[in-house]
Amino acid sequence: MQMEELVALCRRRGFLFQSSEIYGGLNGFWDYGPLGVLLKRNVKDAWWHDMLVGHNEQKLQPGAPSLYEMAGLDSTIIMHPQIWKCSGHYDLFHDFMVDCRESKKRYRYDHVKGRWVTGLKHGEGGEPAAETRVFVTTMDTENTEDALKERAAHFFGLRKKDLDSLVWEGPLTDISALDDLSRVLGPDAKHPGTLTEPREFNLMFKTTIGALGGEDDAAFLRPETAQGIFVNFKNVCDSTRVKIPFGIAQIGKSFRNEITPRNFTFRSREFEQMEIEFFCYPGESADWYRYWRDRRFKWYTDLGLASEKLRLREHEQAELAHYSKGTADIEYAFPFLPEGDFGELEGVAHRGDFDLRSHMEGKLVREGDRLVLEKGPDGQPKHRGSGKDLTYYDDQRKERFVPHVIEPSSGADRATLAFLCEAYHVDSVPTAEKKEDAQRTYLKFHPRLAPVKAAVFPLVKKDGMPEIAAEIYGELKEKMSVQYDEKGAVGRRYRRQDEIGTPFCVTVDGQTLQDGTVTLRDRDTLQQWRVKKDELMGELTDRLGK
Numbered sequence: 001m002q003m004e005e006l007v008a009l010c011r012r013r014g015f016l017f018q019s020s021e022i023y024g025g026l027n028g029f030w031d032y033g034p035l036g037v038l039l040k041r042n043v044k045d046a047w048w049h050d051m052l053v054g055h056n057e058q059k060l061q062p063g064a065p066s067l068y069e070m071a072g073l074d075s076t077i078i079m080h081p082q083i084w085k086c087s088g089h090y091d092l093f094h095d096f097m098v099d100c101r102e103s104k105k106r107y108r109y110d111h112v113k114g115r116w117v118t119g120l121k122h123g124e125g126g127e128p129a130a131e132t133r134v135f136v137t138t139m140d141t142e143n144t145e146d147a148l149k150e151r152a153a154h155f156f157g158l159r160k161k162d163l164d165s166l167v168w169e170g171p172l173t174d175i176s177a178l179d180d181l182s183r184v185l186g187p188d189a190k191h192p193g194t195l196t197e198p199r200e201f202n203l204m205f206k207t208t209i210g211a212l213g214g215e216d217d218a219a220f221l222r223p224e225t226a227q228g229i230f231v232n233f234k235n236v237c238d239s240t241r242v243k244i245p246f247g248i249a250q251i252g253k254s255f256r257n258e259i260t261p262r263n264f265t266f267r268s269r270e271f272e273q274m275e276i277e278f279f280c281y282p283g284e285s286a287d288w289y290r291y292w293r294d295r296r297f298k299w300y301t302d303l304g305l306a307s308e309k310l311r312l313r314e315h316e317q318a319e320l321a322h323y324s325k326g327t328a329d330i331e332y333a334f335p336f337l338p339e340g341d342f343g344e345l346e347g348v349a350h351r352g353d354f355d356l357r358s359h360m361e362g363k364l365v366r367e368g369d370r371l372v373l374e375k376g377p378d379g380q381p382k383h384r385g386s387g388k389d390l391t392y393y394d395d396q397r398k399e400r401f402v403p404h405v406i407e408p409s410s411g412a413d414r415a416t417l418a419f420l421c422e423a424y425h426v427d428s429v430p431t432a433e434k435k436e437d438a439q440r441t442y443l444k445f446h447p448r449l450a451p452v453k454a455a456v457f458p459l460v461k462k463d464g465m466p467e468i469a470a471e472i473y474g475e476l477k478e479k480m481s482v483q484y485d486e487k488g489a490v491g492r493r494y495r496r497q498d499e500i501g502t503p504f505c506v507t508v509d510g511q512t513l514q515d516g517t518v519t520l521r522d523r524d525t526l527q528q529w530r531v532k533k534d535e536l537m538g539e540l541t542d543r544l545g546k
């Protein structure tokens with residue numbers, strides 16, 4: 001599948017628009033249009049239902065070590081700045097970036113990828129050609145090899161047919177693997193050696209609280225929803241009387257000032273997360289980690305992500321975040337990535353007691369296999385915690401301890417994008433329906449995710465058919481998202497619904513006037529069958545599932 005085709009469909013049919021488009025757009029920000037908002041809401045509702053409200057705490061879930069409870073939360077985007085100091089985001093949440101002195105562009109250090117290439121190059125003043133070795137780079141992740149060839153052709157002043165004279169070395173790597181950048185041809189530069197040395201860049205958006213605007217009033221837009229859960233741990237325990245093991249779930253916006261936002265909504269500066277912090281006994285945390293890893297993976301496959309494009313990848317020890325004892329990523333082979341590459345949809349992390357202890361004691365650092373309070377140059381704690389008691393007292397075991405945490409952290413926008421990519425189909429098999437069109441494009445969404453569940457058409461705009469269709473539309477609309485369409489040939493109307501992924505179309509035709517039945521048509525099989533008008537609601541709800 002070509003990503004550009006999906007991006008064009010998303011824009012044309014109102015799934016996604018570039019933010020502030022009429023002013024030229026804003027890089028890294030996206031608006032969900034009328035269908036996109038329904039799709040993303042369905043993704044979030046499915047998550048909220050399956051993880052939280054539909055969870056039966058009296059029934060052992062398959063694979064779970066024991067019964068458990070779940071609670072919901074909606075915390076604020078701007079929180080006390082000390083939270084980010086204790087969580088580590090203030091000191092550690094940064095990426096390395098390089099600037100290009102020539103193009104004036106800024107790139108994330110580990111996103112600039114390229115290869116060494118040697119060829120003959122004439123000097124600027126027409127000097128004779130000399131052998132030149134340069135590390136050619138690109139930011140194009142989809143057609144990387146072609147983009148590199150094009151960049152090299154341009155640099156060496158070669159025509160396409162002469163490209164064979166170049167000698168390429170080594171695999172594609174990012175520039176963070178190089179010792180020095182002086183022979184690197186930046187992604188948009190004409191000359192090598194224009195990239196600066198990498199510099200740290202904090203990804204949190206800074207803002208100011210109140211009118212005075214001094215440094216003491218500085219605050220941050222949250223870069224993750226997780227910390228809102230940790231700082232409310234005690235409140236939830238005290239107000240709901242949940243017992244360990246239990247989880248707190250939250251869906252909400254997060255903000256990261258990404259250096260190179262790209263790949264449609266995959267890496268945005270404003271996005272939504274769906275996070276669970278699951279609090280458990282330290283001795284049982286390894287079992288809960290495995291439970292959540294497998295459970296979250298299954299959630300995606302149950303909603304239609306094909307298993308060969310989805311994978312579970314355990315992090316190597318060196319890859320683990322500073323707080324984590326174990327992390328697995330759930331990854332999807334997005335079509336904009338080079339062949340064989342996967343992009344993260346969700347991380348499932350074993351966070352130990354790092355977060356609750358940090359919010360009690362202050363910012364912690366690892367010393368061997370212990371977490372200790374980080375000290376400043378004066379020997380005092382670098383960032384003080386709240387000083388509040390965030391331990392848990394187990395009245396059955398008669399013990400007090402800091403619970404361990406398993407965190408399944410997923411992105412609503414990335415999940416929505418993966419469901420869109422997976423759903424995109426172009427079907428060229430001729431069928432009776434496709435007399436006029438050689439191809440049909442359809443989004444094969446899981447019925448729970450489809451933004452529109454059914455469309456109702458009168459076959460023609462006469463003989464009372466529009467009235468009956470409008471009545472059916474009104475009845476269905478009270479229960480589900482439905483569209484009414486009477487414009488154009490019925491084949492075209494089917495095509496319009498296929499393109500937005502509507503699972504079922506209902507057509508009122510001549511036979512409806514005689515026997516009260518309507519035609520129901522399935523998006524994927526293209527099968528059509530007749531259903532009594534009165535039984536339509538039941539038939540649709542059965543077929544749509546939950």
Ligand code: GAP
Pocket residue numbers: 223224225226256258265266267268269270271272273275344345346347407409410411412413414415
């Ligand atoms: N609390 C842990 C945490 O935030 P993360 O891996 O940084 O972990 C979790 O983020 C998920 O949030 C990612 O797997 C991804 O789905 C989503 N996410 C992170 N950064 C994103 C971005 N810039 N744009 C869109 N989604 C993003």
